[in-house]
Amino acid sequence: MTHRIAIASDHAAIELKTVLVEWLASQGHNVDDLGPHSSDSVDYPDYGYKLAEHIAEGEAVFGVALCGSGIGISMAVNRHRACRCALVSDNLSARLSREHNDANVIAMGARLIGVETAKDCLAAFLETPFGGGRHQHRVDKLTHPQSAKEHA
Amino acid sequence: MTHRIAIASDHAAIELKTVLVEWLASQGHNVDDLGPHSSDSVDYPDYGYKLAEHIAEGEAVFGVALCGSGIGISMAVNRHRACRCALVSDNLSARLSREHNDANVIAMGARLIGVETAKDCLAAFLETPFGGGRHQHRVDKLTHPQSAKEHA
Numbered sequence: 001m002t003h004r005i006a007i008a009s010d011h012a013a014i015e016l017k018t019v020l021v022e023w024l025a026s027q028g029h030n031v032d033d034l035g036p037h038s039s040d041s042v043d044y045p046d047y048g049y050k051l052a053e054h055i056a057e058g059e060a061v062f063g064v065a066l067c068g069s070g071i072g073i074s075m076a077v078n079r080h081r082a083c084r085c086a087l088v089s090d091n092l093s094a095r096l097s098r099e100h101n102d103a104n105v106i107a108m109g110a111r112l113i114g115v116e117t118a119k120d121c122l123a124a125f126l127e128t129p130f131g132g133g134r135h136q137h138r139v140d141k142l143t144h145p146q147s148a149k150e151h152a
Numbered sequence: 153m154t155h156r157i158a159i160a161s162d163h164a165a166i167e168l169k170t171v172l173v174e175w176l177a178s179q180g181h182n183v184d185d186l187g188p189h190s191s192d193s194v195d196y197p198d199y200g201y202k203l204a205e206h207i208a209e210g211e212a213v214f215g216v217a218l219c220g221s222g223i224g225i226s227m228a229v230n231r232h233r234a235c236r237c238a239l240v241s242d243n244l245s246a247r248l249s250r251e252h253n254d255a256n257v258i259a260m261g262a263r264l265i266g267v268e269t270a271k272d273c274l275a276a277f278l279e280t281p282f283g284g285g286r287h288q289h290r291v292d293k294l295t296h297p298q299s300a301k302e303h304a
Contacts, residue, residue, distance in 0.1 A: 041286075043289065043290045043293055043300070044290060045290055045293035045294055045297070045300045046293070046300055049297060049300060068248075068252070069245055069248045069249070069252065069253075071238045071239075071240075071245065071248065071249045071252070071253050071255065072252060072253045072290065072294075074226075074230070074239070075230050075236050075237065075238070075253065075255075075294055076293075076294060076297075078226070078227050078230035078231065078237075079230065079231070079233065079294070079297050081231065084227050085227065085230075086223045086227070086239075087223075087226070087238075087239045088223075089241065089242075090241075090264075092264065093221055093223065093261070093264065096220075096221045096223065097221070097223045100220070100221065100223070100224065101221075101223050101224045101227065103223065103227075109245070112242075112244065112245065134193075137195065138195045138196060138197055138224065141195055141197035141198070141228075142197055142224075142227055142228060142231070145197070145201060145228075145231050148195070148197045148198060148201060
């Protein structure tokens with residue numbers, strides 16, 4: 001199954017982004033590369049928010065968020081309630097993020113993860129369905145924080 | 153240096169939470185255990201939001217957020233702009249989250265990380281200062297998403 005997938009990074013993750021854009025395209029996915037498109041220093045929140053809004057507007061089903069450690073951009077993407085961004089560095093976490101959390105954005109750290117492990121995580125992320133069931137209302141509380149507070 | 157540290161989890165991470173509460177106290181920290189206090193099934197967003205509000209209100213300087221994978225509760229904590237929550241499973245990521253992102257909450261996955269590695273990550277998190285400099289205005293953009301959008 002192929003998807004429309006958006007990808008964004010900061011300057012530290014430009015090379016990994018290029019590799020993953022090509023790999024995703026080779027798998028038949030439609031890829032929106034939201035930048036950056038040079039190695040000039042940028043701020044990860046700008047690209048995290050750009051990706052989050054792209055997802056929120058329905059322009060892509062899934063997102064890939066990259067920075068040096070993956071930490072900063074994952075914080076930024078998760079500011080948006082339309083996004084559930086999982087920072088992962090292993091296959092199992094990538095699968096669990098889909099199965100339990102219905103993650104729609106995967107974050108990885110370009111300076112910490114190898115290229116093949118990154119592809120392995122991304123493949124696992126894309127092929128794992130959400131489990132639903134008891135996980136659904138927890139995911140709903142991520143989408144509607146206010147309702148969670150009222151019912152906690 | 154000791155701190156006031158809040159900790160929260162879901163049912164899957166109760167045992168790790170107990171171990172870390174005791175370990176933090178043994179290091180001289182003041183620990184606010186925000187629950188849960190039984191192994192009954194709970195929803196990670198409820199406890200993530202509880203922790204985030206505790207931090208936002210200045211009740212604790214740092215937070216520790218635990219669930220099965222660490223993914224769900226890290227998403228919940230990062231909904232709150234007062235929190236910068238880093239999901240980590242290794243010492244280097246824990247250090248980078250402080251140095252580059254001024255993370256004030258560390259998330260870990262109780263079913264994925266060993267107890268000694270969790271202590272090692274938490275120790276690294278607590279002893280690493282924020283680097284400031286070029287990292288400061290990126291962190292500011294996490295605190296004020298709207299201003300980032302206006303200036304992106």
